[in-house]
Amino acid sequence: MPIGHTWSVAVLGIDGRVIEVEADLGGGLPTTKLVGLPDAGLREAKDRVRSAVKNSSQQWPAEKLTLGLSPANLPKLGSGYDLAIAVAVLAAAGKVPATRLPGTVLLGELSLDGRVREIRGVLPGLIAARKAGMKRAVVPVQSLSEAALVEDLDVLGAACLADVIAWLNGENALVAPENPAESPQPKLADLVDVVGQPEARWALEVAAAGGHHVLFVGPPGVGKTMLAKRLPGLLPVLSIEEALEVTAVHSVHGSLSQTAPLVTTPPFIAPHHSVSVAALIGGGSGLAGPGLISRAHRGVLLLDEACEFSSAALESLRTALEEGEVRIARSKGSVRYPARFQLILATNPCPCAPPRETDCTCTPTAQRRYRNRLSGPLLDRIDMQVRMRPITAMTTHTDEKPETTAVVRQRVLAARERAAARWSAHGWRTNAEVPGPALRRQFPLPAKATALLDRSLDLGQLTARGADRCLRLSWTLADLSNVPEPGADHVAAALEFRDRRAA
Incomplete structure (x- = not known):
């Protein structure tokens, strides 16, 4: 037979x-x-x-x-x-x-x-x-x-x-697909709701323009989480290729809508600090399923109260931050999931976290132990470290109205278009994706522009990875300034964003 x-x-x-x-x-x-x-x-x-x-x-x-x-x-x-x-x-x-x-x-x-x-x-x-x-x-x-x-x-x-x-048997016809419904646009919070914090707002704009990772440090109630939740509204909609990548991950996870399955907006994932390593990175018996970092692919991963997360969970992010994907081996085989996301960390400066730092009751040992949850190798992979100031009467009562998300988004999209046009021949979309060797060899900056960067390397204040991230950040600052390449001021501003004292 x-x-x-x-x-x-x-x-x-x-x-x-x-x-x-x-x-x-x-x-x-x-x-x-x-x-x-x-x-x-x-x-x-x-x-x-x-x-x-x-x-x-x-x-x-x-x-x-x-x-x-x-x-x-x-x-x-x-x-x-x-x-x-x-x-x-x-x-x-x-x-x-x-x-x-x-x-x-x-x-x-x-x-x-x-x-x-x-x-x-x-x-x-x-x-x-x-x-x-x-x-x-x-x-x-x-x-x-x-x-x-x-x-x-x-x-x-x-x-x-x-x-x-x-x-x-040729006796009937199967169901043909209908025209797909448009994916509903999520209602996003607006930047106009954030009071004060001009430096942090500017840092968020720079992060959105270049796809950079950010650490916000400040006392409770100053707007760290509010700012982070408004980042998706500054990002452009996903291209068709990106949307299919993200939708494929959500399809494997089983979280797609049946009526409008295509994911067109950048995902926003904010896990609780008690999340396990397997839930964050991916896991399961037999063959690993996608974790939260893969569900945040092409979007934003917010770790609020970052110092409350376990050290194992935080350190497990290192490889994904560098490579943009995660590979997990289990008994049934190894799998690969994409994980190119923007990481936003928000944390208090110490465990007691009073509104004013002068009122802190923590011992130096307790402060050090708390901050050491964010290890040096992890912080070295964070492009921007921003210290946020307490809200004062001066910042809450001002005649100057804060900019809306729509206004800031226009500048972000313009900067992203400049970056995309520059890197299109190489297949990169944002400044954060450009490898360090390519920046140094194919797009070198004049010695005058990188003098401060070279001095920081010479004094041991900066690692080689940190220098590469400073160069990427300086290109983003140049795109926001609408100039062809970064100057000394842009490199200095990028170094200031990486000041480890902010953490």
């Missing part, structure tokens, strides 16, 4: 791999064997699929059945292969023709009564299928709007296995 062939997709992290599903009938007593490194959930598929086939008015083959998933050395996890397995069995038994199966990817979990249930990771799976040359995909109807985001792929939705069988 011929072998039935169908295709599905394995998703590891946000990377997909097309899987060939084979069904071979005959050669022994009625048994079902599944091979190809299935996990526990996939091993149960043979029981789910058998019930789904029977409850779809089809007969399960009364022969030895061998199911193979290739490549056999790649771990297969989850229940998304159910639909492909069921159709492969029916094709091998001659119940459905195989004319529409070549070039078609089948995704979906089957319930015992034959319904096709939604699964996670449809978007990255179909992107991988398109790259592999597949032309058509059948997905659960609940995932149809997400699947329709993949261009150059004919996407169809199925509510149950019986619909797929009828479609293969």
Whole structure:
């Protein structure tokens, strides 16, 4: 009897791999064997699929059945292969023709009564299928709007296995995707609500213009958290490429909207200080899932009360801050998730945190222990360290009205456009993404401009990584000033932002 062939997709992290599903009938007593490194959930598929086939008015083959998933050395996890397995069995038994199966990817979990249930990771799976040359995909109807985001792929939705069988027999048509709904724009807080703090407001504008990380230090109630929450409103909307990256992460996480799945605005993630390392970076048994830093990809990660976070959680951010991605190894394999986010740290100067520093009752040892939660290597990766001042009557009663988010955003977008035009040939979008060697070799500044930077390196006041970050920051300051390249004043201002005494 011929072998039935169908295709599905394995998703590891946000990377997909097309899987060939084979069904071979005959050669022994009625048994079902599944091979190809299935996990526990996939091993149960043979029981789910058998019930789904029977409850779809089809007969399960009364022969030895061998199911193979290739490549056999790649771990297969989850229940998304159910639909492909069921159709492969029916094709091998001659119940459905195989004319529409070549070039078609089948995704979906089957319930015992034959319904096709939604699964996670449809978007990255179909992107991988398109790259592999597949032309058509059948997905659960609940995932149809997400699947329709993949261009150059004919996407169809199925509510149950019986619909797929009828479609293969040419008896009906599956559900076609509708025009996707526009993603709702979140209501963002406005900068006009922040009282005073002109230096911190300027630092936030610079951070938004260049994609830089920021540390705000100050007594409670001065507006650290308020400022941080207003950063997303200054950032530009995501490009199509960026939106698909972010949506793919949220698809694997399972947090997409069914009606408007495309994420077009920069995400904003603010975990509680009790968050675990696994929740922050990503984890789980078998194969790691995406953590909060990956959900903040192309957006903002706010760690409020940063010194209350565990040292392990804070130190786990180091690699992601440098490389823009996180790689996690578990028993079932290693996965990679993107994690290029803007980090905003906000903290009090000491544990007691009085409104005035002169009223502090902490011992020097307690102050040192509290601040040491933010280690030197972590602070070296923070571009800007800003000390915020207490609010005074002078700053709350002034005739000068604070600038709104809309006004500041226009300057930010203009600066980002200048940076994007400068780095477009190299594939970088913001100044914060430019590698240090490229800045020093391809875009060197005159010795007069970097004299203060060189002196700080010579005196040991700055590391080589810190110098690179100063150069990136100086380019952002130059873009905001609308000048072709940074001067000595911009480099000096960048050094001032990195003053370790602010922490």
